[in-house]
Amino acid sequence: MTHNTFINKKLVFNKVYEQNWKALYVFAFNILRDKQSAEDIIQEIFIDFWLRMGETDIQNFTAYLFQAVRNQCAKKLKSKKLTAFELEIFEEALQLIEDEQTIEFSKEILMEEVKQKAHEILPKKCLDIFTLRFYDNMTIKEIAEQKSLSISTVENQINKALKLLKAGNNYYIKLLGILIVCS
Incomplete structure (x- = not known):
């Protein structure tokens, strides 16, 4: 990865992060009702997003991130004691x-x-x-x-x-x- 590519990736990531992290956190918290779990999921989602940014063709970053949060929350809830x-x-x-x-x-x-x-x-x-x-x-x-x-x-x-x-x-x-x- 060249220096310019890295800078562009970082700029895009920072913009997507700033535009979405709060809404994603609220979404995760409203599902899980657990601050720490919601924070952990958001952190994991953004780490994964950073790693995949150059490898996958994501058309809509917000939709992609919400789907990722939704999936992680569903996995987390399966371990809860729901009937x-x-x-x-x-x-x-x-x-x-x-x-x-x-x-x-x-x-x-x-x-x-x-x-x-x-x-x-x-x-x-x-x-x-x-x-x-x-x-x-x-x-x-x-x-x-x-x-x-x-x-x-x-x-x-x-x-x-x-x-x-x-x-x-x-x-x-x-x-x-x-x-x-x-x-």
Whole structure:
């Protein structure tokens, strides 16, 4: 690599970094809800981006970076203790969410919209358990103990709630996917 090529690469990298790092961090943080994990993913993405800059033909740097962050967040979440159904919802949400929409949503707005929909369509027992899990951030085990229910009953009620909300509208799949990972 010549000196001029290196300088051009560095200028392009710095411009892309300055234009995208904050939005990428917010995107990763909104998915993972963990500052350190979000920072680590952004750092890894930009290291990889630097290494690949001359080797691959990237047409849209922003789209490429958002896709890379999305993929790394999905890998990270697979190691979280999500139920199989929660993970399925999240993966569907990742396919449906437009990068720009995710950045614009705030957790509070998403939670309120899902809460309203949940109150409209969920049976009382199902709603109570859903609220404890996603709004009071209780674990399945804690809910089972508090309600004197088996863990499988709590899991079934959560899955029932998610299926009912999912059946309503694709928009709610997006909201649920974000809500699940933000909990």
